[in-house]
Amino acid sequence: MKTNTHCIPCFLRQANETLDRISVPENKKREILKAVSDAIFKVPFEKSPPHVARKVYEVISELTGIEDAYKKEKKHANELVLKLYPELKKRINNSGNPLFEAVRLAAIGNIIDLGVKSTFNLEEELKEDSNTEFKIFDFEIFKDKLSKAKNILYIADNTGEIVFDKLLIEEIKKPVTIAVRGKPIINDATLEDALNCGLDKVAHVISSGSDGPAAILDSCSREFLDIFDKADFIISKGQGNFEELCDRDEPIFFIFKAKCPAVADDLRVNVGDMILSYKTHRKK
Amino acid sequence: MKTNTHCIPCFLRQANETLDRISVPENKKREILKAVSDAIFKVPFEKSPPHVARKVYEVISELTGIEDAYKKEKKHANELVLKLYPELKKRINNSGNPLFEAVRLAAIGNIIDLGVKSTFNLEEELKEDSNTEFKIFDFEIFKDKLSKAKNILYIADNTGEIVFDKLLIEEIKKPVTIAVRGKPIINDATLEDALNCGLDKVAHVISSGSDGPAAILDSCSREFLDIFDKADFIISKGQGNFEELCDRDEPIFFIFKAKCPAVADDLRVNVGDMILSYKTHRKK
Numbered sequence: 001m002k003t004n005t006h007c008i009p010c011f012l013r014q015a016n017e018t019l020d021r022i023s024v025p026e027n028k029k030r031e032i033l034k035a036v037s038d039a040i041f042k043v044p045f046e047k048s049p050p051h052v053a054r055k056v057y058e059v060i061s062e063l064t065g066i067e068d069a070y071k072k073e074k075k076h077a078n079e080l081v082l083k084l085y086p087e088l089k090k091r092i093n094n095s096g097n098p099l100f101e102a103v104r105l106a107a108i109g110n111i112i113d114l115g116v117k118s119t120f121n122l123e124e125e126l127k128e129d130s131n132t133e134f135k136i137f138d139f140e141i142f143k144d145k146l147s148k149a150k151n152i153l154y155i156a157d158n159t160g161e162i163v164f165d166k167l168l169i170e171e172i173k174k175p176v177t178i179a180v181r182g183k184p185i186i187n188d189a190t191l192e193d194a195l196n197c198g199l200d201k202v203a204h205v206i207s208s209g210s211d212g213p214a215a216i217l218d219s220c221s222r223e224f225l226d227i228f229d230k231a232d233f234i235i236s237k238g239q240g241n242f243e244e245l246c247d248r249d250e251p252i253f254f255i256f257k258a259k260c261p262a263v264a265d266d267l268r269v270n271v272g273d274m275i276l277s278y279k280t281h282r283k284k
Numbered sequence: 285m286k287t288n289t290h291c292i293p294c295f296l297r298q299a300n301e302t303l304d305r306i307s308v309p310e311n312k313k314r315e316i317l318k319a320v321s322d323a324i325f326k327v328p329f330e331k332s333p334p335h336v337a338r339k340v341y342e343v344i345s346e347l348t349g350i351e352d353a354y355k356k357e358k359k360h361a362n363e364l365v366l367k368l369y370p371e372l373k374k375r376i377n378n379s380g381n382p383l384f385e386a387v388r389l390a391a392i393g394n395i396i397d398l399g400v401k402s403t404f405n406l407e408e409e410l411k412e413d414s415n416t417e418f419k420i421f422d423f424e425i426f427k428d429k430l431s432k433a434k435n436i437l438y439i440a441d442n443t444g445e446i447v448f449d450k451l452l453i454e455e456i457k458k459p460v461t462i463a464v465r466g467k468p469i470i471n472d473a474t475l476e477d478a479l480n481c482g483l484d485k486v487a488h489v490i491s492s493g494s495d496g497p498a499a500i501l502d503s504c505s506r507e508f509l510d511i512f513d514k515a516d517f518i519i520s521k522g523q524g525n526f527e528e529l530c531d532r533d534e535p536i537f538f539i540f541k542a543k544c545p546a547v548a549d550d551l552r553v554n555v556g557d558m559i560l561s562y563k564t565h566r567k568k
Contacts, residue, residue, distance in 0.1 A: 005303075005313045008321075009296040016290055029289045034325045037292075041318045045310075 001243050001282070003045040003052050004262045011040055011056050014115055018060055018186075022069045032063045048244045053115070054212030054219075057185050068184040070114060077112050077160025077187060078197050080122070088167055099146075100139065102171040103255065107274040108132055109164030110157060110238055110257045114187040115213060122160075135258075135273035136281050142253055145233045145278075146172065153231035154178040154203065155215050155245075157238030157256075162189045162197050165237065169202045177227050179208040179215065186213050188240075214240035239263055246280045253278050285527050285566070287329040287336050288546045295324055295340050298399055302344055302470075306353045316347045332528045337399070338496030338503075341469050352468040354398060361396050361444025361471060362481050364406070372451055383430075384423065386455040387539065391558040392416055393448030394441060394522055394541045398471040399497060406444075419542075419557035420565050426537055429517045429562075430456065437515035438462040438487065439499050439529075441522030441540070446473045446481050449521060453486045461511050463492040463499065470497050472524075498524035523547055530564045537562050 015036045019029045039055045061067050081088075088105060095101035111120045125132055146152075154169065154176050156162050162180070169176050178199055181188045189197075194205045209221030215236075217225070228234065233251040236242060242254045243263065254277045258264040264271045266282050299320045303313045323339045345351050365372075372389060379385035395404045409416055430436075438453065438460050440446050446464070453460050462483055465472045473481075478489045493505030499520075501509070512518065517535040520526060526538045527547065538561045542548040548555045550566050 005310060005317055006297075006300055008317055009293040009300065012293040012296060013290075016293065019289075026289060030325075030329055033289055033292055037321045037325070041314075041321070045314055 001048055001246050001263075001266065003043070003047060003049045005045075006262050007049050007052065008040060010260065011052060012037065014053070014186075015056055015060060018057070018069050019064070021073075022064060022066050024064060032060060035059050035063060048214070048216075050212045050214035050216055050240045050244050053240070054185070054216065057213070058211075070184070070187045073114060074159040074184075074187050074189075074193060077158070078163065078193055081109070081112070081160040081163035082197060084126075085163055085167070088164070092167060092171065099143070099171050102168040103139065103142070103276060104132070104134075104274075106161075106164045106168040106237070107134065107255050107257060107276065109161040110255065110274075112158045112160040112187070113238065113257075113259060114158075115240070132274055134276055135269040136267065136275045136277045138253070138276055138278040141278045142276065145251065145253075146174065149174055149232035151227075151230070151232055152176045152235065153227050153233075154235045155208065155237060155241050156180045156189050156194070156199075157241060159187050159189045159193045161237065162194060162199060166197060166199055166202055168235075169199075176203040177206060177231075178203040179206050179224055179227070181211075181213070182207045182209040182219070182221070183211050185211070188213055212240075212244075214238075214244040216244055242275075242280075246282060249279075251279070254280065285332055285530050285547075285550065287327070287331060287333045289329075290546050291333050291336065292324060294544065295336060296321065298337070298470075299340055299344060302341070302353050303348070305357075306348060306350050308348060316344060319343050319347060332498070332500075334496045334498035334500055334524045334528050337524070338469070338500065341497070342495075354468070354471045357398060358443040358468075358471050358473075358477060361442070362447065362477055365393070365396070365444040365447035366481060368410075369447055369451070372448070376451060376455065383427070383455050386452040387423065387426070387560060388416075388418075388558075390445075390448045390452040390521070391418065391539050391541060391560065393445040394539065394558075396442045396444040396471070397522065397541075397543060398442075399524070416558055418560055419553040420551065420559045420561045422537065422560055422562035425562045426560065429535065429537075430458065433458055433516035435511075435514070435516055436460045437511050437518045439492065439518065439520045439525050440464045440473050440478070440483075441525060443471050443473045443477045445521065446478060446483060450481060450483055450486055452519075453483075460487040461490060461515075462487040463490050463508055463511070465495075465497070466491045466493040466503070466505070467495050469495070472497055496524075496528075498522075498528040500528055526559075526564075530566060533563075535563070538564065 039059045043052045092098045092101045180194045208215045208224045210216045210219045236254050238256045239259050323343045327336045376382045376385045464478045492499045492508045494500045494503045522540045523543050
């Protein structure tokens with residue numbers, strides 16, 4: 001999807017929050033935000049929001065000299081969900097429908113996002129009685145495609161969330177390649193995170209090569225693109241990957257929580273709603 | 285107070301919303317937002333946020349050719365509260381403490397603001413059981429200063445809200461000069477609004493001369509500045525006037541609802557809290 005003018009203030013808010021996290025002084029923040037703003041308007045808005053976000057974080061990284069502003073938050077998120085793993089596993093096994101429960105948890109896990117939102121409350125979302133429900137739920141198509149699939153590409157999103165992805169991959173019981181980001185950006189998962197969370201025990205782990213907060217296809221590696229082309233179907237996690245891939249024709253299941261009015265409106269859902277969408281249900 | 289880097293995304297959000305209200309197409313919106321962004325960074329951030337906001341709305345007005353984007357909303361707000369006037373008057377008269385109730389309603393009326401927030405729910409706020417309460421409440425000082433005052437300057441804020449101001453002025457029972465903006469900006473009240481709402485029946489009505497969303501002193505008229513200097517005390521309505529005047533030494537009572545984290549944090553209150561502050565209770 002194209003970048004919307006309403007994304008502009010959101011990018012600048014994200015930039016502000018990142019600069020706050022790394023304690024950049026007010027004067028320097030102002031200077032960096034000016035550079036971020038200039039960079040934003042240089043990206044053609046026909047490109048998806050992750051293309052613009054990539055520039056935003058590139059400028060921040062260049063001007064602060066800090067390449068991985070979310071290092072601590074990422075480590076914390078991985079550890080937090082790894083600790084929950086046994087309990088979540090039990091919850092899936094004890095549910096009447098393990099695949100359904102694993103898909104639901106994978107969507108709930110997408111709350112661990114420090115881009116669009118600056119905080120998250122995972123415990124609240126995981127409460128049995130939380131009213132997290134799917135507003136778009138192509139589960140029958142998912143089960144059908146899954147039963148026939150021989151190879152699946154799973155495009156991961158955030159740290160912490162990848163432990164939920166691990167649980168889903170264990171229920172999928174088919175060969176899965178999971179692709180993480182090519183370099184640190186926001187709290188997105190990279191190879192290091194995937195290995196730390198043991199994703200390599202359940203899937204073939206690769207880097208997409210992307211240097212943005214999504215699998216931005218024009219920056220992905222040859223290896224990733226080959227798998228992307230040949231997969232029987234693709235699971236795409238998170239709003240960033242949705243924004244970048246929603247106009248594609250490949251058989252993609254998008255699993256995520258709608259995190260901003262632009263995307264929610266595009267899908268005719270509310271902010272916070274969970275989505276399992278085969279291809280897309282976008283307004284035309 | 286100075287402009288904060290967190291104000292930047294907020295200005296761009298406001299610009300977006302104004303452009304949406306007047307149905308500017310996406311491409312043109314992008315171009316205007318670029319110009320708005322450039323203009324924002326040209327204002328020294330030592331200036332208060334209304335200085336920056338003035339530039340934002342100036343650019344929008346120049347590039348769209350629309351001088352008064354909120355004309356309809358302003359007329360609607362005035363009519364809405366004028367209709368409520370008899371009921372509000374009764375509420376004040378029947379309360380055990382008419383002056384207190386009039387001050388409270390004047391603060392509640394400050395919710396009618398289309399700058400920082402794009403919508404408001406006045407009915408909800410006016411419910412007898414609404415938990416709108418003052419977090420800073422210098423009412424004793426107010427009563428004391430009022431008993432001794434011979435002339436009061438009242439700096440108004442928004443359309444609709446000025447009807448609440450009228451009710452408060454009626455309870456003040458002292459000579460009041462009320463100053464409105466010098467030209468249309470956002471949904472702020474101008475001379476036309478003050479006359480339409482009958483403010484001239486209860487006070488001496490003047491224009492501050494300001495072309496921004498506050499009484500920006502360097503753009504105010506000689507007439508206004510004379511009254512500002514000589515008033516026994518000043519009532520300043522709204523967050524914009526607070527942002528511009530909070531560092532002044534004049535005897536000013538600020539009545540408003542805190543509308544953004546920057547201001548709320550500065551006063552150690554929460555967003556939405558009501559304030560009656562003599563001079564200021566800002567963090568030093």
